[in-house]
Amino acid sequence: MKNRFLIGLVTLFVTIFSTFFAFNSVFAAELDHFVVELSPKKAKVGEAMDLTIKAVDKNGAPVTNYQGTVLIFSNTNPEASLPIVLKDSTYTFTESDQGVRKFENGVKFTKPGKQDINVFDFKDEKFTGKDEAEISDAAGAGKQEITFISPEEGLTIGEPKIKVSGSTVKNHKVKLIVNKTEKYDLTSNNNGVFEKDVENLKNGENVFQAQVFDADDKVIGETNELKIKVETNGLFVKSLKLIPEEVFVEAPYSIELIANTGLKEASVVINDTVITLKESGEGVYKGNSTAPKKAGTYKVDVNLVNDMGHKFNELGVTSLKVKELNSSLDKEKKEEPEPKEEPKKEAFTGKMSSASSERDPLKITGLKLVELKTKSILTWDKLQKAKSYNVYKKNAEGGLDFITTVQEPKFEVAIQGEQVKYEDFYVRANGEDEKGKYEGLLSDPTKIKTGPELLIILLVSLFFAGMYLIFKGKKA
Template structure:
């Protein structure tokens, strides 16, 4: 009855199973590879995979199925840098499948801020539309992410047009303001809490400005208005606007200089420095630097034209020429105009009134100032240039005077002069004052590096207005009471100030930045940064030694106290596929689960909390000892092959065991130690044989730690048999999906025994019946085979008993 059942099993294996062809692809993230699992195809079939990206680009891959019609392929990450739905089509079967590649996290460097223009009218109703675009590092848009748009000024109004980014990664905002000046916009991704590196600066002006789509990658105070719709060339000369006739000792009510190109258009971006001179050596000119010489630098707000009030006075009659020339190119860029001056000459030395409280070009921070001066004793003087003229007198022998004058709050520049009421030709030289009652705008405070280490140097960088009076930083070390003050110097980039300072122990630092302008206005901002502990030392003297299916590692302990060590394992130099933590502070470990005959590379780092050694140890490599048994099916036989062991392990023989049940080896043989291949014959086709091969050294010791396992199914000609799974490798742990698991780390002096390899389940039997003549034929064949098998088994048992007796004598 048992023989009959065996015949039924053998014949049932002749009927192949039919499986549905399936394609399974895992979703992934841009830049990361994904796996493709093919099942149910023809054995050893060559397939072509056509992968089409969301941008309709196609990539082709080729692969071959194994003996059971399955294949496992990998799609590389460089082909998956565009987020979206990908389609896979397999030829020649034309089966299709789809998978999704999701975008990565936000990249603060590629994300940016744009606006419809770079100017806004400060009336509270003019609306500026600003958009924030979020990208990952591969410039894939990030949808459905809420963003916060932040102005550096609390008076500005910022409202959302949309609640989150759209499919293109864009969220829209509306900006309004009633305050003049420059506002700087920054954006924060609310899901990650990260600020974008980009910023956008907007300037207020009386009329709406042109459209600008540029962004400010390195923001500074000087923001140029976009020139869309405007055209002008480089500067060619200066135009001077001044009355054709003037009186001696009477200042011109208006005096203007305009930078123009060859076609007479204003060069609005001219920012050069000009010298102003006249043919009257005693004349007063704007921003007088010496006798008959003034010096003025054009500002961005001038837009190429500068007007002066009560700033030009002649003291001798006749025809005089005023000349304005570029300081760097005086011979080629200049302008001149002749003026007729009438009246009697006045000696400038006779001007006995002078202003002592302020100098020409000073900046004040209040519309009310106290003006002081000196002149002849006991005269009445009129102070001009403020909101209203102020009359006072010099009521003492010293001739001093003082009076409070009020300036126009909506003006920014004033020309002040003092005149004798009874003798108008006796007056002071004019001085120019600038009103600035707004504190400096600190746009950003950064530290480099962002997370410094203890006892290191840090660079503080502050971006604010250019040419400030001072920018300082006060810093207190953790657990200290005394503050230190550092002065930040302006760099070649206007508006950028920096200083290099040292930090002490690890902890949180809260520096206070103070920016003061020439008018005395100040802004104070407190920032914060963290100082990390010093990095852990590099692990030294890493050594690796080969053991059976494992590697024994040793290294020197680092100087610091650490929690544990991390072991990096790879199969090629400096390319580590796995990392294993020791779980405690030790200087040696065994890494098991390694494939024999393969070379592995190792490196070690130290761990303390969240800190890890920034540099790995020097790399160590080792080739793992052990056997790999390769089994090739043949007709009524199995061909066994295995590689040579190192010369340092001389062998006397191999002990071969096999059987038809996993873990049970009924047949045993001893092979010559020089053999590297052996054929097991007289086997029954269709039955799976489990094989164990153990080397024996020259002293007769059985080297069980180097035992190799394998299995195979003999195949007859024309008979379908399921293909054998790949041979198991001792020391390699097989997972539930049939793939090897990563190596493991342990600490015993000798490697632990490893679990036996997993094998596939027996094939499913068909429930269909067989014809009677087939059954009689199978019964006859089975009987003959049974007789032959009993005869052969008897001979094998005698042989084994003989070898067992020889082995027993050797051990004695």
């Protein structure tokens, strides 16, 4: 009875292994042909169409590891406009495509009738695909309607920018004309809608007009003029800088605002705190503050008041990013006493200590990640004042675990197996000056492919454990 149970256990593991490797074989499927799709199936001359290319196996399933090069062309309409990302009418699939690539508004036919798009594998022409669409003559349609959706005629706004939107025939070229001088080239989407954020409007009356074009760049529709009014009281925000844009909690930062010259009042609001700025140069206002106590992203609003008492308020001009990293390095590293001749290494908190506040921050820059089949390689810019670099990994509790110390700006992780996971890694430079040894600023996190999941290892362990019990049972 005992042996039957053990034999059944082994049979179960063999079945799991067979299913697992059969599952993997799906991803190793071979290319059989391409599925080519044009959308919509009916369009007018010059109307933009979506093109989707799928590399599939004999069962029609995507070949997710296909990274070949395909040739794309039209036999019936060689002058057809193809996706602009093509190089000499070819496209090379990437790993992120997973065997499927969609080119939105990528194809425009230049003549009516039944037109085709053909796809061939560049190295082996036996792998092909094709689709057709019915193209009608745009000229027969005559004038096309085009209208504005927003803004409303006669609207008065308090800032020199606005979103303009309209409706016309789908997938057509549209030209938006502002004040008869500024022109923007747009394309209506699959619903016939076009839109544009227009800035730098003049104070007073502004005029908008839109035109729609056919494939030959001929105007086939035009709106009436739409007029709105801008009243800003002459107040404006040219730019706003936070230095740095990302800080630790309660860390100091500076503010620089460029606006009108000679303002009576200039201030910013961050987390319900008003920070008054002083004019340090012509139209340049500066101030200093400290970050909030909680990590997060905080919007920055601007308030301006001139000598006439006119007020200007702009919300969300920029954002301040506040971060807080709590370390959970292993206790032995924290509690281990340092030699007397060397200063004690500070516990990691994500912030520089007061003792090192005036030191070189040793900021890590130029982080780059290369993923190969067998390993992931993280590199960064070499710091002249760095003696070495500490590498940390984020743990399940959200803290950081110390991994290793490297002498060169490079860290490698070996990869084995098929199933992999990604983990956050951080880098911190080690420096030394007349005050002793210290660590610099913590780098931004980098997700690194660290290795296979434990599924295969677990199954192998259980398999051999089962075999051991069987043989032991037989001997008994």
